[in-house]
Amino acid sequence: MLKINKLHKSYPIGDSSLHVLKGIDLSVKAGEMVAIMGSSGSGKSTLLNIIGMLDEADEGEYILDNVPIKNLTEKKAAIYRNKFLGFIFQSFNLINYKNALDNVALPLYYQGIKRSERVEKALFHLEKVGLKDWATHLPNELSGGQKQRVAIARALAANPKLLLADEPTGALDTKTSHEIMDFIQSLNDEGKTILMVTHEEDIASMCKRIVRLKDGVIMEDVFVEQVRASQYV
């Protein structure tokens, strides 16, 4: 599904440059649920951004679903992001003047799907996250957990191959975090491949594999016994 070889990335800081990723090798198979952990500055977000095609590596190889991701034009990157990837952010990143339905339908709009079909698909995904009745509500009328569920519905709408989550529970309380994790686990059970950045041990333990980063290199890469979130809900 995803293969990364000797990935390097550095950011210029003034005259010198900060070497953030120092040769990352990672390969993820379809259906996996991987947590990327590390303290701040370890490069975990940079890695996720590169995987998400929001940023480009300086060196190394990145193959997503047998497509080498290299030298992308903005247009091509947009198409790949739309086709392959679903994003879930810590701060939800919903568009605040669009209601839940329109937010979920947005990736479909960029796929060029016509309106009636967009609404139908968006409603289906909203129902899946249990928010069908909230379809016409604006984001500021929703709770944090609801917002994240709308964001998940949006990430699912385009039926992506890979779900990328950047601290999906970072802005939520423990109870809501567990609800969201429960839902993400159920998506993984259905076969979705999920890659998530977190610094919370208990959230990471709900994944099937933990990759620990430190100073731009992978310290540890282990498969773990998944803790089901449903027991806390």
Added chain:
Amino acid sequence: MFDRDLWREIFQSINMNRTRSLLSGFTVAFAIMLFAILFGLANGLTNTFDTAFADDATNSIFINSGKTSKASNGLQAGRRIQFKNEDQDWIKEEFGDKVQYITSRVYLNVTATFKNEKNNYTIRAINPDHQYLENTKVTYGRYVNASDIKNKTKIVVIGRLVEEDLFLKTTAIGKYISLNGIPYKVVGVFSDDGGDNEERLIYMPISTAQQIYGNNDYVDQINLTYNPDMSFDAAIGFSNILTKKLKDRFQVSQNDQRAIRVRNLANESKAINQFTFILGFLVLVIGFGTLIAGIVGISNMMIFIVKERTKEIGIRKALGASPKSIVSIILLESVLVTILAGFVGLFIGMAVVEFSGPILEKYFIKDPSVSLSTVIGATITLIIAGAIAGYLPAKKASRIKPIVALRDD
């Protein structure tokens, strides 16, 4: 471009920034309003000039004679200069195709009678070319023609108001009116844009008048039009040479301003043309200046909107928005605000011009108006203006990197 969803997005965005859109639209609206009003007024002024000269052909030259004011060639001052038929023929021969139409005039004051109606009128005894010089419009019958001149026929062409005065509600054509006791057949009735006085005139063949009222070949005035292919400057040069040669012909000093007077409408036309040109130019400068201020205003607003929506644009890009779709949203929003505001301004401007028209008549501004071609021109200008205003902000928006936009502040 005509994607309904795209327009939904744009209206949503305008709706979100209603006050700001309104305020920056105001500048554009004001620019176009100012332009429409100024343009209308300039048009009104031009109309006034046009009507002032509607009476006569604009390429007319009038030649009058008087008494000499200076001695010359051994002749005393105070000598009366009298034009004759031969002078008209001489001008025609001398200047050939520089002269378009030429006529002489003899003035007479008569009492005209028809049945019980009686009134005093001025007669202009003329050559057939006179019709074109004066822009006379024959409504019924015919004008004086060459055979009238040759045969010295006793016919007249009367003004619309003469017919009204003397013939009341009946038609004058074919009837005989008496001018100082001599009967003339009415062969035509005319109208003239020069006003009531021009329509209270009676035209008759110059040869008839010369024979009956003086038995000579004197003429009071010679009028001609110069070849309209000539430029104003060429026409003015032509009338200068004409004046010089006429003065020589009558042995008048070249410095004598009174003996022979040549008035060339080209002088006035040139001045008016320059005036309208400068006026039009000023209107354009002011209009465009204000429009540019409007463009800057809208551009400013769009840059602000892009800045404010950086995060949203980043989200859209992360979800698969192409740079093109971002550019078209910003560009179309800018064009839309510009066009809407522009049309409001145009509408208000046209309304102001329309309603103030009757009041302005006092100030030499007649029928101020904004033509359809101006409206179309303004629309095209607005679309271009909106595109210019939106270009930089749109470019800026398309360069936003999703990673920068999504960073949590």
